[in-house]
Amino acid sequence: MTDxxxxxxxxxxxxxxxxxxxxxxxxxxPPYFGLxxxxxxxxxxxxxxxxxxxxxxxxxxxxMKRVLRSDGTLWLNIGDSYAGSGSNKxxxxxxxxxxxxxxxxxxxxxxxxxxxxxxxxxWYLRSDIIWQKTNGxxxxxxxxxxxxxxxxxxxxxxxxxxxxxxxxxxxxxxESIERAKRxxxxxxxxxxxxxxxxxxxxxxxxxxxxxxxRDVWTFSTNSYRFNGHFAMYPEKxxxxxxxxxxxxxxxxxxxxLGSGTTAAAAKRLGRRFIGIDINPKYCEAxxxxxxxxxxx
Numbered sequence: 001m002t003d004x005x006x007x008x009x010x011x012x013x014x015x016x017x018x019x020x021x022x023x024x025x026x027x028x029x030p031p032y033f034g035l036x037x038x039x040x041x042x043x044x045x046x047x048x049x050x051x052x053x054x055x056x057x058x059x060x061x062x063x064m065k066r067v068l069r070s071d072g073t074l075w076l077n078i079g080d081s082y083a084g085s086g087s088n089k090x091x092x093x094x095x096x097x098x099x100x101x102x103x104x105x106x107x108x109x110x111x112x113x114x115x116x117x118x119x120x121x122x123w124y125l126r127s128d129i130i131w132q133k134t135n136g137x138x139x140x141x142x143x144x145x146x147x148x149x150x151x152x153x154x155x156x157x158x159x160x161x162x163x164x165x166x167x168x169x170x171x172x173x174x175e176s177i178e179r180a181k182r183x184x185x186x187x188x189x190x191x192x193x194x195x196x197x198x199x200x201x202x203x204x205x206x207x208x209x210x211x212x213x214r215d216v217w218t219f220s221t222n223s224y225r226f227n228g229h230f231a232m233y234p235e236k237x238x239x240x241x242x243x244x245x246x247x248x249x250x251x252x253x254x255x256x257l258g259s260g261t262t263a264a265a266a267k268r269l270g271r272r273f274i275g276i277d278i279n280p281k282y283c284e285a286x287x288x289x290x291x292x293x294x295x296x
Contacts, residue, residue, distance in 0.1 A: 003251050003272040006263065006290070008283040010042055011255035014276045015063040023067050023274065024162065024250035027241040027262050029077035029233050030057060033110050040279040044256070049098025050108050058117050060255060065123065067253070071162045074123065074155040075241035077131065077233060078111045080147075111151040118155055127154040131237060132218045152217070152241070167243040169210035213240065232258065235265045242269050260286025267293045 001018045031038060031045035033053045038045075047053040064074065083099075083106045102108055119125045129152040136148035219237050238261060246252050248270045254262035257275035259282065266273040267290060275290075277283050 001274070003274055004267075006257060006260075006275040006277070006283050006287050008277060008280050010278055011044075011276050012060050012063055015060065015067055015255060018067045018274075020066055021069045022251070023072060023253045024069055024247065024271075025073050025075070025242065025245035025252045026064055026068060026254070027075040027238050027245065027252060028254045028256050029258075030060075030256045032079050033081050033108065035079075035081060038279055038282075043278055050102070050110060050113065051098030051100070053110070054114055054117050057114055058121055061118055061123070062121055064253075064255065065121075065157055068157050069162075070158050071160065072157050073161055073163065073241075073245040074153075074157075075238075075245060076114075076118075076153045076155065077150060077237070078114060078153070079150040080110050081108050082106065083108055111153070115151075115153050115155075118153075123155040123157070124159060124161075125153065126156055127215055128152075129154065130216045132216055134218060134220045136221065152237075162245065162247065164244050164247070165212055168213045168240040170213050172209055172211050213244075233261055235261055235268075238262055238265050239269065242266055242271060246271055257286050258282055260289040263290045264293045 001022060007014045031043060033045055033047070033050060035045060037043075044056055045053065047056060061074065061076075068074070083102050084104045115125055115128070131150045131152055133148050133150070136146065139146045217237065217240070219234050221234065242252055242262075242265055246266075249272065251272045251274060252262060252266040253274040253276075255276045257263060257277040260275065263273040263275045263286060273290070275283075275286060277286065
């Protein structure tokens with residue numbers, strides 16, 4: 001295994017060639033079920049049923065668990081699909097096995113089905129982060145709200161794992177800071193100092209101006225395609241995953257590299273990267289993008 005390299009091939013087969021406990025963090029967004037044909041033989045997302053899709057991802061992330069260090073983390077961005085026909089809907093094939101009791105117009109429930117499947121496979125399911133999109137794709141629906149979010153699941157290999165909360169701490173609003181100052185001046189009302197500290201997450205002589213990052217992240221989607229890639233997630237979305245999930249100099253892997261966002265962000269943040277993609281066209285484009293980052 002060589003870091004700062006993009007491997008062109010099937011994610012499962014490439015991962016099988018990597019050594020155990022060699023990667024700090026995986027940050028990725030696999031192709032969504034039934035949404036797009038990326039014109040690559042063997043690609044994910046075109047299975048005939050949700051069950052087959054979940055099974056394929058479970059196999060890949062089982063291998064990923066082996067490759068991750070014992071303190072490694074997996075940050076998994078995944079969206080849902082609807083059963084039916086037409087734009088942004090999955091072709092409903094009840095004659096095929098693996099659809100269960102899913103009916104036309106049902107939300108399939110891919111994200112949580114996958115998360116629970118990975119938990120059953122030994123992963124620790126630690127957080128469900130909501131990516132709230134400020135400019136989500138419009139939908140021509142009148143019988144439900146327009147969907148404007150996706151999930152990012154934080155999963156870990158072990159109970160104890162690397163997580164740098166300070167690296168992604170977010171600012172506390174000024175109103176909360178002023179309230180903490182007022183309460184600090186009246187701290188004698190508490191039975192002891194530790195009670196005061198636990199409520200305001202601060203030391204006696206210090207008012208913190210940041211807090212632990214919350215689990216709703218608001219970012220716009222990319223409004224353009226990169227060398228023909230339809231589904232780029234923004235670097236700002238993946239940056240907190242890399243910052244919290246890996247140390248400077250650590251190795252970040254993306255088995256569905258696509259346009260190269262994870263690799264580019266990793267290099268920009270002082271990490272090493274490993275990228276895998278099945279589509280040679282995307283591998284070439286991602287390499288050019290990373291080369292531009294490395295060139296400064």
